[in-house]
Amino acid sequence: MTPHLSKTKAILIIGIVVFGTILAWAPWMTDDSAIAVVIDALGEGDMMYNYLGESMPLDEVPKNVVRLPFVALVYFPSEAMYIVTFWGGVL
Numbered sequence: 001m002t003p004h005l006s007k008t009k010a011i012l013i014i015g016i017v018v019f020g021t022i023l024a025w026a027p028w029m030t031d032d033s034a035i036a037v038v039i040d041a042l043g044e045g046d047m048m049y050n051y052l053g054e055s056m057p058l059d060e061v062p063k064n065v066v067r068l069p070f071v072a073l074v075y076f077p078s079e080a081m082y083i084v085t086f087w088g089g090v091l
Helices: 003-025 031-042
Strands: 048-051 054-057 064-068 071-076 080-085
Touching: 031 064, 031 071, 031 080
Parallel strands: none
Antiparallel strands: 048 054, 064 071, 071 080
């Protein structure tokens, strides 16, 4: 193997790792944008949601966001969890 070939492979591997890291943590998806995607998927923000046996507007339901590689988990505490993917889909 020539040194030039292994230098090219090293640059390619470093590039793939950097790209994968950026993709995994999706810096373009903030907590607020993840919550907005879930609200859009469920309906309008003023839509009524049955949260812990009480009917309230979707905007007023408490929400927590947990970031993991490639996804953000949007929790409605003690009620539901929605998975928002790095490309903006809701599972």
